[in-house]
Amino acid sequence: MLASSRGRLAFLGLLIVIGYAAWWLAPAPPAPRPLRTGAEPWALAEGAPKTSLEKATAILNRTNLWGKLPEAEAAKSPNDPEWRFVGIATNGPERFVLIKVEGQAEQRLTINDKLPGGSRILQIESDRICLLINGKQRSLSIYKTGPQVL
Numbered sequence: 001m002l003a004s005s006r007g008r009l010a011f012l013g014l015l016i017v018i019g020y021a022a023w024w025l026a027p028a029p030p031a032p033r034p035l036r037t038g039a040e041p042w043a044l045a046e047g048a049p050k051t052s053l054e055k056a057t058a059i060l061n062r063t064n065l066w067g068k069l070p071e072a073e074a075a076k077s078p079n080d081p082e083w084r085f086v087g088i089a090t091n092g093p094e095r096f097v098l099i100k101v102e103g104q105a106e107q108r109l110t111i112n113d114k115l116p117g118g119s120r121i122l123q124i125e126s127d128r129i130c131l132l133i134n135g136k137q138r139s140l141s142i143y144k145t146g147p148q149v150l
Protein backbone atom coordinates (compact mmCIF):
# COMPACT_ATOMS: atom_id res chain seq x y z
CA MET A 1 0.00 0.00 0.00
CA LEU A 2 2.79 2.39 0.94
CA ALA A 3 4.72 1.63 -2.26
CA SER A 4 1.71 2.41 -4.47
CA SER A 5 1.19 5.78 -2.70
CA ARG A 6 4.83 6.70 -3.26
CA GLY A 7 4.56 5.64 -6.89
CA ARG A 8 1.48 7.82 -7.42
CA LEU A 9 3.14 10.77 -5.71
CA ALA A 10 6.29 10.35 -7.85
CA PHE A 11 4.16 10.15 -11.01
CA LEU A 12 2.29 13.33 -10.03
CA GLY A 13 5.60 15.14 -9.38
CA LEU A 14 6.93 14.02 -12.76
CA LEU A 15 3.78 15.36 -14.49
CA ILE A 16 4.20 18.73 -12.77
CA VAL A 17 7.86 18.99 -13.84
CA ILE A 18 7.00 18.07 -17.46
CA GLY A 19 4.17 20.61 -17.54
CA TYR A 20 6.40 23.36 -16.16
CA ALA A 21 9.14 22.58 -18.72
CA ALA A 22 6.62 22.51 -21.58
CA TRP A 23 5.29 25.91 -20.51
CA TRP A 24 8.70 27.57 -20.72
CA LEU A 25 9.94 25.70 -23.79
CA ALA A 26 6.84 26.25 -25.94
CA PRO A 27 7.22 28.86 -28.69
CA ALA A 28 5.78 32.33 -28.06
CA PRO A 29 2.59 33.21 -29.92
CA PRO A 30 3.05 35.36 -33.02
CA ALA A 31 2.82 39.13 -32.58
CA PRO A 32 -0.38 40.72 -33.90
CA ARG A 33 -0.15 42.12 -37.40
CA PRO A 34 -0.76 45.82 -37.87
CA LEU A 35 -3.99 46.79 -39.61
CA ARG A 36 -3.89 47.84 -43.24
CA THR A 37 -4.73 51.41 -43.83
CA GLY A 38 -5.93 52.50 -47.19
CA ALA A 39 -8.94 53.37 -49.27
CA GLU A 40 -12.18 51.66 -48.37
CA PRO A 41 -13.71 49.56 -51.17
CA TRP A 42 -17.23 51.00 -50.72
CA ALA A 43 -18.88 54.40 -51.16
CA LEU A 44 -22.32 55.96 -50.79
CA ALA A 45 -24.54 55.71 -53.81
CA GLU A 46 -24.56 58.76 -56.05
CA GLY A 47 -27.80 60.68 -56.05
CA ALA A 48 -28.68 59.86 -52.43
CA PRO A 49 -31.40 62.28 -51.32
CA LYS A 50 -30.03 65.29 -49.47
CA THR A 51 -32.23 66.48 -46.61
CA SER A 52 -31.67 69.37 -44.32
CA LEU A 53 -31.69 69.07 -40.57
CA GLU A 54 -34.46 71.66 -40.27
CA LYS A 55 -36.71 69.78 -42.70
CA ALA A 56 -36.21 66.47 -40.88
CA THR A 57 -36.90 68.12 -37.51
CA ALA A 58 -40.10 69.70 -38.86
CA ILE A 59 -41.32 66.30 -40.08
CA LEU A 60 -40.61 64.71 -36.69
CA ASN A 61 -42.38 67.54 -34.86
CA ARG A 62 -45.52 67.12 -37.00
CA THR A 63 -45.64 63.36 -36.48
CA ASN A 64 -47.01 61.80 -33.29
CA LEU A 65 -44.59 58.91 -32.98
CA TRP A 66 -46.04 57.54 -29.74
CA GLY A 67 -49.62 58.76 -30.04
CA LYS A 68 -51.28 61.91 -28.81
CA LEU A 69 -50.96 63.23 -25.30
CA PRO A 70 -54.15 63.00 -23.24
CA GLU A 71 -56.11 66.20 -22.80
CA ALA A 72 -55.32 68.00 -19.59
CA GLU A 73 -57.75 66.82 -16.95
CA ALA A 74 -59.30 69.09 -14.40
CA ALA A 75 -57.08 69.52 -11.37
CA LYS A 76 -59.88 68.42 -9.06
CA SER A 77 -62.42 65.71 -9.84
CA PRO A 78 -66.06 66.27 -8.87
CA ASN A 79 -65.82 63.39 -6.35
CA ASP A 80 -63.03 65.02 -4.34
CA PRO A 81 -64.32 66.46 -1.06
CA GLU A 82 -63.55 70.05 -0.14
CA TRP A 83 -62.25 68.85 3.23
CA ARG A 84 -59.16 66.84 4.19
CA PHE A 85 -59.06 64.07 6.81
CA VAL A 86 -56.47 65.02 9.44
CA GLY A 87 -56.87 62.29 12.05
CA ILE A 88 -58.83 60.72 14.88
CA ALA A 89 -58.67 61.83 18.51
CA THR A 90 -60.06 60.19 21.63
CA ASN A 91 -61.09 61.60 24.98
CA GLY A 92 -61.93 58.64 27.19
CA PRO A 93 -64.76 56.71 25.47
CA GLU A 94 -65.48 59.60 23.06
CA ARG A 95 -63.91 59.60 19.60
CA PHE A 96 -63.53 62.64 17.38
CA VAL A 97 -62.65 63.11 13.73
CA LEU A 98 -60.37 66.00 12.88
CA ILE A 99 -60.90 67.52 9.44
CA LYS A 100 -59.41 70.53 7.70
CA VAL A 101 -61.23 72.71 5.18
CA GLU A 102 -59.11 74.97 2.97
CA GLY A 103 -58.84 78.43 4.53
CA GLN A 104 -60.51 77.45 7.82
CA ALA A 105 -59.40 76.15 11.19
CA GLU A 106 -59.46 72.41 11.90
CA GLN A 107 -62.87 71.07 12.93
CA ARG A 108 -63.60 68.39 15.51
CA LEU A 109 -66.63 66.25 14.60
CA THR A 110 -68.21 63.23 16.30
CA ILE A 111 -70.74 60.50 15.35
CA ASN A 112 -73.88 61.76 13.52
CA ASP A 113 -72.23 65.12 12.69
CA LYS A 114 -72.35 66.27 9.07
CA LEU A 115 -69.22 66.87 7.02
CA PRO A 116 -68.98 70.00 4.82
CA GLY A 117 -70.13 68.04 1.72
CA GLY A 118 -73.29 66.83 3.48
CA SER A 119 -72.05 63.34 4.38
CA ARG A 120 -72.87 62.02 7.84
CA ILE A 121 -70.41 60.27 10.17
CA LEU A 122 -71.77 56.83 11.14
CA GLN A 123 -68.87 55.29 13.05
CA ILE A 124 -65.37 56.25 14.20
CA GLU A 125 -62.75 53.51 14.58
CA SER A 126 -59.09 53.80 15.58
CA ASP A 127 -57.89 53.70 11.95
CA ARG A 128 -60.94 54.63 9.84
CA ILE A 129 -64.29 56.38 9.77
CA CYS A 130 -67.56 55.14 8.27
CA LEU A 131 -69.58 57.73 6.36
CA LEU A 132 -73.04 57.86 4.79
CA ILE A 133 -72.54 59.45 1.37
CA ASN A 134 -75.61 59.76 -0.90
CA GLY A 135 -77.32 56.88 0.91
CA LYS A 136 -74.29 54.56 0.64
CA GLN A 137 -72.00 53.57 3.48
CA ARG A 138 -68.32 54.27 2.78
CA SER A 139 -65.21 53.60 4.83
CA LEU A 140 -62.39 56.15 4.78
CA SER A 141 -59.13 54.75 6.14
CA ILE A 142 -56.13 56.63 7.45
CA TYR A 143 -53.71 54.25 5.74
CA LYS A 144 -55.44 53.39 2.46
CA THR A 145 -56.24 55.83 -0.31
CA GLY A 146 -59.79 56.42 -1.41
CA PRO A 147 -63.14 55.45 0.10
CA GLN A 148 -64.30 51.82 -0.05
CA VAL A 149 -67.78 50.35 -0.37
CA LEU A 150 -68.89 48.37 2.68
